[in-house]
């Protein structure tokens with residue numbers, strides 16, 4: 658998968674250069690010789706998202722009672738945030754066994770949503786209460802709270818900002834000290850807004866986003882909001898595993914040092930390590 662991401666990175670850089678060159682050509686009447694520059698493609702070609710399928714590398718058990726709303730991999734284990742009033746929690750989970758090794762429950766009426774780990778703190782959103790909770794990542798003790806406007810859906814971090822989705826096609830970058838919004842991107846596939854962005858994960862310089870009630874994950878340029886790719890996970894959960902119509906794909910975690918990508922869903926009994934297979 659490492660090489661796959663390197664290829665993707667190279668393709669992204671090449672396409673970005675192509676776009677830049679097109680713009681430069683338009684603005685400065687550059688005499689670039691297109692015939693000698695195969696990277697100089699039309700902008701609309703450069704913008705087409707890459708399509709990915711998947712290959713299952715490993716299947717791990719997952720608590721079928723966990724209404725997964727946030728997923729993070731760190732230091733050999735998973736952190737998971739779950740939702741629903743009275744069933745919301747923050748958990749530390751053993752990857753191999755799926756056993757919950759630490760757990761903090763959110764009291765009613767809070768509906769837990771996305772989580773992110775930044776500077777040894779875990780940040781957890783709530784759906785409609787405009788409040789987030791901050792925990793010490795080791796002790797699993799609440800050490801603070803923060804507020805935001807609108808709804809909280811997904812959360813991740815690029816190592817500097819908290820990155821928040823709210824069910825629209827917009828993603829906010831939030832300063833983790835002041836909790837001020839520093840910038841917002843609108844996520845577009847070509848010119849079409851991609852709404853209901855849900856759980857998020859920052860992977861090799863891109864934002865991966867679950868789409869609510871969709872078997873696809875969008876990969877997003879964090880600078881522009883452009884959808885750079887679609888990962889189609891249709892059929893990953895065997896038929897009959899879960900009946901609940903809200904048991905949808907939600908939960909992406911990336912093991913940066915091991916270059917492993919994990920996905921699961923709400924109430925899913927399985928968690929998958931997957932490898933992306935480029936299809937276009």
Ligand SMILES: [Ca+2]
Pocket residue numbers: 727728729812813856857858859908909910
């Ligand atoms: Ca995540």
